[in-house]
Amino acid sequence: MTRSVIELPVNADDRRIARLAALAIGLTLAEAALPSPVPGVKPGLANIVVLMVLLQYGWRAAAWVSGLRVLAGGLLMGSLFAPGFWLSAAGAIASLGVLAMARHLPSQYFGPVSLSVLAAFGHIGGQLALAGVWLLPSAALIQLMPVFAAAALVFGAINGVIVARLLATSALDKVVPQKT
Amino acid sequence: MLRTGDVGVLLAGTGLVVSLAMFAWSGGQGDTAVIRSAGQIVETASLTHAQRFSINGPLGATQIEIEPGRARIARDPSPRQLCVKQGWLSQSGQAALCLPNQVSVEIRGRTTVYDTLGY
Numbered sequence: 001m002t003r004s005v006i007e008l009p010v011n012a013d014d015r016r017i018a019r020l021a022a023l024a025i026g027l028t029l030a031e032a033a034l035p036s037p038v039p040g041v042k043p044g045l046a047n048i049v050v051l052m053v054l055l056q057y058g059w060r061a062a063a064w065v066s067g068l069r070v071l072a073g074g075l076l077m078g079s080l081f082a083p084g085f086w087l088s089a090a091g092a093i094a095s096l097g098v099l100a101m102a103r104h105l106p107s108q109y110f111g112p113v114s115l116s117v118l119a120a121f122g123h124i125g126g127q128l129a130l131a132g133v134w135l136l137p138s139a140a141l142i143q144l145m146p147v148f149a150a151a152a153l154v155f156g157a158i159n160g161v162i163v164a165r166l167l168a169t170s171a172l173d174k175v176v177p178q179k180t
Numbered sequence: 181m182l183r184t185g186d187v188g189v190l191l192a193g194t195g196l197v198v199s200l201a202m203f204a205w206s207g208g209q210g211d212t213a214v215i216r217s218a219g220q221i222v223e224t225a226s227l228t229h230a231q232r233f234s235i236n237g238p239l240g241a242t243q244i245e246i247e248p249g250r251a252r253i254a255r256d257p258s259p260r261q262l263c264v265k266q267g268w269l270s271q272s273g274q275a276a277l278c279l280p281n282q283v284s285v286e287i288r289g290r291t292t293v294y295d296t297l298g299y
Binding site: 105106108109110111113114117118121142143145146149150152153156157160161164165168 | 181182183184186189190193194196197200201204205
């Protein structure tokens with residue numbers, strides 16, 4: 001009997017996406033340890049990675065990193081397929097959808113801060129939409145919307161500034177060596 | 181670091197947050213006062229400007245005072261003065277009832293948070 005070996009060819013792009021996703025997962029886990037005054041209000045540090053991937057490697061790579069981040073983050077935090085996981089997934093999908101459109105904005109006027117704020121609003125919009133339809137179909141959610149939106153604005157802007165600074169120093173090159 | 185459009189996006193975001201807050205947190209604010217005498221609506225007044233009403237009941241005249249955003253029973257001939265002591269009403273659903281004189285004021289708003297509020 002011969003052992004069959006399944007070979008999955010892995011190219012440099014796959015490795016790069018895996019590395020960047022690991023970075024995003026690490027940030028997700030780190031921020032899960034941060035205390036938060038309102039459940040659901042988080043800085044969304046992993047979005048820094050997603051945004052940098054978007055700006056450097058395009059939307060497909062960003063979607064991969066974001067998807068892997070949600071999936072592996074759910075696995076590691078033990079919330080896979082729990083409501084929190086689906087909220088996270090809805091936020092990530094909505095945010096990627098917003099980014100798919102927003103990245104066509106003229107870049108001489110709209111920098112990383114714009115993209116980050118728009119993505120943050122997309123994120124919270126997707127989460128609230130799913131929560132409103134599925135988890136909490138009540139008026140209580142409407143009362144919380146301004147809090148979430150304000151958090152999205154503030155953290156989106158901060159993350160955007162971080163992305164702009166990191167892009168200026170091209171810090172991602174240190175994590176992921178560029179092919180020369 | 182901040183480009184022209186970024187400032188625009190930030191401003192638009194701030195506007196969105198503010199309008200969301202105004203939309204979500206002003207629902208309990210009343211905008212009309214419904215005045216009843218012996219169970220019948222005698223007056224429906226908007227809470228936009230100051231005005232006074234004098235409603236006659238079995239004991240005499242009940243004075244109702246309306247200011248922008250709020251309303252109260254200013255004077256009433258009822259012995260216990262409970263509805264006068266309730267003071268200003270501004271939230272949707274709040275009501276003041278002067279029983280022996282059978283006059284009541286109820287605040288209504290865009291959304292009814294409570295069926296009724298009494299103290």
